Amino acid sequence: MALIIYLQRFPENKNHGYIYSVVWIGFFTIIESLFANKEMFVYDNGWNGWHNIWLNIVLFAVLTVHYRKPAMAMLISLPPAVIFYLLFPFPLDSLK
Secondary structure, three states, rough: HHHHHHHOOOOOHHHHHHHHEEEEHHHHHHHHHHHHHHHOOOOOOOOOOHHHHHHHHHHHHHHHHHHHHHHHHHHHHHHHHHHHHHHEEEEEEEHH
């Protein structure tokens, strides 16, 4: 629901769009930190709360591109996905 609100209210002005994205990235990072402090999140495989900042930056950047150009967003998201997997590997059989 939050991501729909993010996209619906995204500003047309490019500079305002950057500020808008930074605010949302900060908001999500703070919420995730609060949840982690309440032990509502469990981090594994070398991941910690500070890594959420990078994940949120990638998430909102790709989401913004996806809203306008879905195919390009899929291409853009592949390198970060591989990098995150290489840095923080998890067993793929756990996805079943």
